[in-house]
Every structure is written in structure tokens, then in C-alpha cells.
Amino acid sequence: MNKPTSKPFYVDADRLLLAVDCIIFGFERDGLKLLLFQRKVAPFQNEWSLIGSFVKLKESVTKAAERVLKTHTGLTNVFMEELGSYGGVDRDPGDRVISIAHYALMRLQEEDKQIAQEYKAQWFDVDKLPALILDHQQMVEDALEKLRRKARYRPIGFELLPEKFTIPQLRVLYEVIYQRALDRRNFRKKILSMNVLEKLAEKDKTSSRKGAYLYRFIPEKYQEMVEKGVDFVI
Amino acid sequence: MNKPTSKPFYVDADRLLLAVDCIIFGFERDGLKLLLFQRKVAPFQNEWSLIGSFVKLKESVTKAAERVLKTHTGLTNVFMEELGSYGGVDRDPGDRVISIAHYALMRLQEEDKQIAQEYKAQWFDVDKLPALILDHQQMVEDALEKLRRKARYRPIGFELLPEKFTIPQLRVLYEVIYQRALDRRNFRKKILSMNVLEKLAEKDKTSSRKGAYLYRFIPEKYQEMVEKGVDFVI
DNA sequence: TAAAATAAGCGTACAATCTACGCTTTTGGA
DNA sequence: TCCAAAAGCGTAGATTGTACGCTTATTTTA
Secondary structure, rough: OOOOOOOOOOOOOOOOEEEEEEEEEEEEEEEEEEEEEEEEOOOOOOOOOOOOEEEOOOOOHHHHHHHHHHHHHHHOOEEEEEEEEEOOOOOOOOOOOEEEEEEEEEEOHHHHHHHHOOOOOOEEEOOOOOOOOOOHHHHHHHHHHHHHHHHHEEEOHHHHOOOEEHHHHHHHHHHHHHOOOOOOHHHHHHHHHOOOOEEEEEEEEEOOOOEEEEEEEEEHHHHHHHHHOOOOOO | OOOOOOOOOOOOOOEEEEEEEEEEEEEEEEEEEEEEEEEOOOOOOOOEEEEEOOOOOOOOHHHHHHHHHHHHHOOOOOOOEEEEEEEEOOOOOOOOOEEEEEEEEEOOOOHHHHHHHHOOOOEEOOOOOOOOOHHHHHHHHHHHHHHHHHHHHOOOOHHHHHOOEEHHHHHHHHHHOOOOOOOHHHHHHHHOOOOOOOEEEEEEOOOOOEEEEEEEEEEEHHHHHHHHOOOOOO
16 A cells, blocks of 8 residues: 555545634623624625634644634634534535534623624624524524523633623623523522622722622632533523 | 536635544443444554544535444434534544544343444443543543533433333433432432323333333423423432 | 342422512712 | 612522431242
8 A cells, every 4th residue: 555645544535625613602781792704705705604714634623713713803712612513415505515613702892893893794683693604594593502501501601701790790691691581689699609709899880870899700619610510590 | 717516616625534433322220331343444453442434425424423323233213412523633643534423322222232243342331441542532531421411401311211111210320321329219209290201000020029110201291301401310 | 928128119307499579778860 | 869770688488409217019038
């Protein structure tokens, strides 16, 4: 068996195109947003789409997803996780492409909103999305479901908050994820009983006259919680 | 742009090898088992390995996983689900191969044990596994974690029981998955309170003198439970 | 043939957690 | 100065979880 490279095995196997697509969620006071792009290349030029790219020969899948996020939003260090593969034969009429979808979470601040302009993208309300190409609609639905389920046993939503935050802010976050109202008073009790929050002296007055105390996660406790998996407010 | 096929797009993208690997769990009274194979081809010939195959150009990822299961165990209609991708650049020294791992669950009966002989495979106790090739050890650990987590909010374990089963059998199943003892009496109460079981007139006497009543899932209730997601005995 | 052994099954009591909701506090604006 | 609005505190009752004793049915064994 001659070897053109140092890799003589598996010569008969088919070679395919492998892509990553990113479902980028942003959290804002008034709801959960999704970052969408107008596709630059054919097929489906100019239609709304998730952002993605092909995985390169010398690049891990994870790195590919990070690269996509970086080049299309400028962001690094964002929480991102694999959602799953989309591997149907005819899912992309352009060729046989298998995509490994990833979803990312970020908190949306004024500065992040510029991303939309700089990268010709747009933030949409998750329940007011335009038509998407290919199976991207399905990916978004799956990502939302996974996000909600995950929020139950992991403090995942916390990725979406600034370092200092108020308890009402945290509650709104969960309300947005679960799409339903949570009792103010019970939510507070439950969260505080977990002993992962440190109360700070400062107050945030942007959303009420009285102002709400700021809190911060206690890193060790938070880490512990991530590992053990907590049963969260439903 | 000339087109050799009807698919003129994405000509510059790298083409990779995409595989599926299957983590096949079997449930038996005395524990959870894993089906392993002695690899027939180089590299790693004769070493213990999960079973897998390359995804073909005209085959969906899901179909590829089903094909693997069928050709290596003869089984179809087994619960199987995607675990995730293993996409590191150097994970397989034989070539750049990305694998999408899947895990399958089945109940182990005498007839299924012949699989091991027919297909030159062997059932191992999940906590007494031999060394595995590549990152297969990691895949198994991840699959076990996912299985346990999933068992909490989905009646997933039920895939592993025969149509008629006793409550003690169901309990042993959960004990095996969670790797800890569950209180007989409380388990029964919890399960019965879900109202998904129909008590049959027959008893099963294979595992006790007194014999235990057989039950069956009420299909509609069971389906409801799958969709809503239940919070299960921890 | 009676007693012992064993797993199944039933019930009860106490603890922990969830849920609903009233009341007080703080502060900016009318 | 009073009102409105959100934050924060507390309690009571309902629900669920947890520990564990007791009875039942049946086979084995003494």
C-alpha cells in the first residue's frame, strides 16, 4: 500500500463537507434575541440565515465554531455548546453538507448591539423570526428547547448576566427563558437558599425607584453547582 | 462555472471523513453492560473498540448509525440517540476523522447474548471495561453521564424493559443506571403516583417467592410523559 | 407439617420544599 | 406631602420527599 501522505488508512471512505452553524442567543430585558445574517453567497444569497462555515482539514470542530463566532461577531469567550448534528442527505441543495450546530449565549448590552451593524447582521426577537434557509428554523427550535431544558439543571442562564446583577434581573432572565412569570418572592427565596450569591453594598436603580441590591456569584460555590447539577426553579 | 455534477457550490471547502460510533448499552439484572468489538482493521487491529463506520455520501448520519447497529448486532428498532461529535484534529492517527457518537439502549435477554458470539463482540460490565482505542473511553464516559442525566427527566429507562414488567424490575433498572440503591417502598409510591402504569392480573415469580404483579405502560399517558418531561426519582 | 426466610406490598409520621399571597420599605415624581 | 411602583420580608397551608415499621404471600428447610 503506497502512501501519498503519512495516512494510508481508510482510502475507500467517502469524503464529505462538514460545517458548523451557530445559533447565537442574546439576552435583553425585554426578551431573548437571536442573531441572524443575510447570506452573502449562493445558494440562498441574501436570505436570512444562521451563521456558519466549513470545518477545515486542520481544525477541530470546536475551533471551527469559535472561529465562526469570532469572525462574524468579533466575540470570544462566549458560552457555546454543541447542539447536535444535522446530517440529512438533501438538507443542503448546494452539496452534501453535514452541519454540527452550536448554540451560544450572551448578554446584550448597548455595545454588543453594534455587532449587528458592523457585521450586517440583525438581532431578532426569538418569537418573531423571519423565514430561514435550509433547516435553520429547526435548529433554532431545537436550540431553544435544549436551552430551556438545560436551564433546569444547570445555572446556564447565569452566562447571560453581567458580573454584578440584581435578583430581579436574574428572575427576568429565567422568565424570558421559560416564557412565563415567576413569583418574585419565591424566586428570591429559592435563589438565596442556594448560597451561591454574595450580596454587595451597591444598589442598581435603573429599573426601580427603590433600587435593588447587586449580587455576585461566589466562584467556588458556583463551580460546585455547575458540577453537581442543580434542580432549578421550574 | 462548469458543473461536473448538479452541485456547483462550495468547491473550495475541505472534504473530511465523517464516522459514526455506537455506544451500545445493555441492561441485565446484575448491571449495565456495554457491547465492545475487537477491531478487524488497522490501525489498532484486534484492540477493543466501539463499533462504527464512515458515513456514506448518500446516507444520512442517522441512517449510518442505524446501519452500524444493524450490521454489527442484527438489531433494528432499538432506542438510539445522538451523543455528540468528537472532532479533534488528531483524534484518529489514521486520518482526519470526525465521529458523531450515538448511544443505544437495549434490554439484554438470553437471545441477545448470542450477538456477542455471532458478531465477535463481547458484553462488558460498564465498570469493568478494558482499554479502548482512540477517544472511545471518553465517549463511553460521556454517554453514561448523558444517560444518567437524561433518566431524570425522561422515562428513558423504560426503553430497556420488556412490555410487561414488575415494579421491582423497574426499580432495579434505575438502581443500575444511577448506581445506587432506591427505597423499595418510596419508589413504588412515586412511580404509581404518575398514573402511567396499568396493573395486570398476572404475576412474575422469577425473582421472589411471593411473586410481583406485572404492569404495562398506558401508551397515551406514557407518550404525554415523554413530551412533557417528568422529574424523576433521583 | 410447621417454622423460617424472603421479597412484595401497604401504611404512617415527620421533614423539606413549594406555592400563594399579605405586608412593609424605599424612593422618585405628581 | 402623598402616591405609585418595585424591592424585599414573612407566614400559612399544601404538596412532596424520606425513613422505616408492619403485613402478606409463597417457597424452602427443619
